[in-house]
Amino acid sequence: MSTHVSGPRTRMRPERRAPRVFYLMVLPALALFAVFHTVPLLTGMFFSLTNYAGYGEWSFVGLRNYVNLFGDDRIYGAYGFTFLFAIVSTVAVNIIALSIAIALNGRIRFKTGFRGIFFIPNILSILIVGYVFNYLFSNSVPAIADALGITSLTTSILASADTAWIGVVILSVWQAAAFNIIIYLAGLQTIPTELYEAAALDGASPWKQFTSITFPMIGAFFTINMVLSLKNFLQVFDQIVSLTAGGPGTSTESISLLIYRGGFQGGEYGYQTANAVIYLFVIIAISFIQLRVLQRREASF
Amino acid sequence: MTATSHSAERRVVADRPVADADRPFRPDRRRVNWWLTALVAVCALTVLIPLYLTVVTALKTPDQLGGTGFGLPTSARWENFAEAWTLTSFPRALLNTGLVTVGTVLLTLVTNSMVAYAIARNMHRRFFKGLYFYFIAALFVPFPIIMLPVVKQTAILGLDNQLGLILLYTVYGLSFNIFVYVAFIRSIPLELEEAALTDGATTWTVFWRIIFPLLGPMNATVGILTCLWAWNDFMLPLVVLSDPSAQTLPLAQFIFQGQFNTNYPVAFASYLMAMAPLLVVYLFAQRWVISGVMRGSSK
Numbered sequence: 309m310s311t312h313v314s315g316p317r318t319r320m321r322p323e324r325r326a327p328r329v330f331y332l333m334v335l336p337a338l339a340l341f342a343v344f345h346t347v348p349l350l351t352g353m354f355f356s357l358t359n360y361a362g363y364g365e366w367s368f369v370g371l372r373n374y375v376n377l378f379g380d381d382r383i384y385g386a387y388g389f390t391f392l393f394a395i396v397s398t399v400a401v402n403i404i405a406l407s408i409a410i411a412l413n414g415r416i417r418f419k420t421g422f423r424g425i426f427f428i429p430n431i432l433s434i435l436i437v438g439y440v441f442n443y444l445f446s447n448s449v450p451a452i453a454d455a456l457g458i459t460s461l462t463t464s465i466l467a468s469a470d471t472a473w474i475g476v477v478i479l480s481v482w483q484a485a486a487f488n489i490i491i492y493l494a495g496l497q498t499i500p501t502e503l504y505e506a507a508a509l510d511g512a513s514p515w516k517q518f519t520s521i522t523f524p525m526i527g528a529f530f531t532i533n534m535v536l537s538l539k540n541f542l543q544v545f546d547q548i549v550s551l552t553a554g555g556p557g558t559s560t561e562s563i564s565l566l567i568y569r570g571g572f573q574g575g576e577y578g579y580q581t582a583n584a585v586i587y588l589f590v591i592i593a594i595s596f597i598q599l600r601v602l603q604r605r606e607a608s609f
Numbered sequence: 610m611t612a613t614s615h616s617a618e619r620r621v622v623a624d625r626p627v628a629d630a631d632r633p634f635r636p637d638r639r640r641v642n643w644w645l646t647a648l649v650a651v652c653a654l655t656v657l658i659p660l661y662l663t664v665v666t667a668l669k670t671p672d673q674l675g676g677t678g679f680g681l682p683t684s685a686r687w688e689n690f691a692e693a694w695t696l697t698s699f700p701r702a703l704l705n706t707g708l709v710t711v712g713t714v715l716l717t718l719v720t721n722s723m724v725a726y727a728i729a730r731n732m733h734r735r736f737f738k739g740l741y742f743y744f745i746a747a748l749f750v751p752f753p754i755i756m757l758p759v760v761k762q763t764a765i766l767g768l769d770n771q772l773g774l775i776l777l778y779t780v781y782g783l784s785f786n787i788f789v790y791v792a793f794i795r796s797i798p799l800e801l802e803e804a805a806l807t808d809g810a811t812t813w814t815v816f817w818r819i820i821f822p823l824l825g826p827m828n829a830t831v832g833i834l835t836c837l838w839a840w841n842d843f844m845l846p847l848v849v850l851s852d853p854s855a856q857t858l859p860l861a862q863f864i865f866q867g868q869f870n871t872n873y874p875v876a877f878a879s880y881l882m883a884m885a886p887l888l889v890v891y892l893f894a895q896r897w898v899i900s901g902v903m904r905g906s907s908k
Binding site for chain 2: 325326327329330331333334336337338340341343344345347348349351352355362408411412414415416417418420422423424425426427428429430431432433434435436437439440441443444447448451452455482487490491493494497539542543545546549550563564567568571572577580581584585587588591592595
């Protein structure tokens with residue numbers, strides 16, 4: 309997860325070609341990578357220009373799939389939900405993970421034990437955790453709300469098209485926070501304690517210490533977490549399958565789920581592949597914008 | 610982080626001799642902040658409550674369910690586990706997942722580190738530099754775009770099985786792993802290898818005898834992350850596997866959920882059994898897992 313390749317530069321060797329053994333080391337993996345990554349990518353792009361249903365005959369339709377995408381409400385719905393979900397989750401997960409990491413780095417007892425507990429969600433399958441959360445949201449929370457007399461929560465939040473996405477956010481943040489906490493902890497430990505000692509001598513408040521020491525010093529870790537979180541959340545799939553299956557209606561249908569459903573079950577192979585190509589460009593564009601903006605911010609400190 | 614209970618402060622200060630009196634402003638790392646500890650403990654409950662719920666539900670009878678679900682079972686019903694065991698064909702799913710995970714981790718460690726070594730030591734050559742960026746670029750390709758063609762391809766090649774999964778995980782992990790390995794290998798001084806080469810060792814033996822052992826910490830990181838991914842992944846088995854007898858643990862839960870979703874206790878027993886192997890391993894390897902992942906993130 310490094311941001312740059314560091315270390316001593318490899319020295320120029322006299323011979324122009326690398327020894328053959330180096331080619332032997334990369335060729336098997338390169339062949340597999342080409343066959344299972346690049347070929348499918350190109351095949352996908354090719355079929356996005358056809359009306360292929362996933363079976364049977366097909367013919368070229370040019371850019372018609374792409375044109376149709378822009379008039380499709382279901383696509384807009386999926387993009388709308390995915391972005392709302394991804395942005396809220398990215399912000400939430402980073403605030404929560406950073407807070408917990410700072411607390412775990414503070415003067416507390418049972419540090420290792422707590423770290424161990426907070427990392428547990430990361431080792432569990434999201435699908436299975438999703439089923440447990442489904443039970444929590446549909447049975448436990450309404451029962452508790454009932455007992456406490458909170459009428460707004462007595463029905464499951466997953467049952468309403470307006471609130472179901474919140475359930476997906478809670479599950480996803482619960483699971484993703486674990487990994488982010490570890491990364492932030494790694495970042496926090498790179499900060500020399502002398503900086504805080506000096507700041508304390510100058511009478512800087514804890515908040516001031518956070519904004520002028522902690523946050524700038526872990527800038528690279530913040531960038532990495534933001535970019536990775538958003539990229540991962542934009543691909544949300546397991547969480548939804550286990551929690552809402554896209555419902556109620558299509559209110560929590562993510563782009564990945566739509567491509568899976570339309571492409572495998574709906575006979576829309578060509579059409580959904582076009583959707584996937586657009587999705588590829590969206591993810592690349594967002595990752596690059598995010599990297600540039602965040603790295604510029606990092607540099608300005 | 611300033612709130613400190615007064616008595617705790619006094620007690621710790623009493624334990625520590627002179628240092629504090631000399632430098633009163635120095636933040637003392639050994640002074641425990643009990644308020645913060647309590648706050649962290651409360652936050653930890655958010656992790657523990659769902660786990661607790663899983664355990665108690667797995668031990669109940671259907672008529673004990675009701676209410677919040679947090680109550681303890683009046684009498685533990687261990688038969689839930691036996692039922693889940695047979696309904697999900699647990700031993701077979703466990704074997705499949707274990708096979709895929711072990712295969713993936715081994716193949717990943719061997720191939721990915723080797724590719725990274727070749728790239729890291731030849732970065733000044735156009736072919737290898739191009740290769741590096743070719744692999745890294747794949748980090749940005751979302752899985753759904755290649756999902757549909759990959760499924761067709763694996764079916765045609767007869768790889769819609771456990772072996773296919775092992776190959777796919779190894780290939781899809783390559784981008785990220787190359788990134789981590791190359792950075793690490795470039796920080797290993799060349800002199801070590803040059804000495805061995807002058808002594809007549811081949812590049813091949815240099816890699817296996819010198820570089821691979823030096824990659825220990827990186828191998829741990831990559832191995833742990835790969836293991837978690839291959840063990841828990843749901844999407845790839847869902848789309849790739851065609852034979853039900855090849856299904857992995859997450860996939861078994863998915864199919865099970867669809868067919869028997871009314872019987873919560875048996876379902877939860879099944880979830881617990883699917884979570885348990887990694888949880889047990891984690892319990893023993895905790896310290897090591899966390900330090901491994903932290904190293905991967907800070908490198």
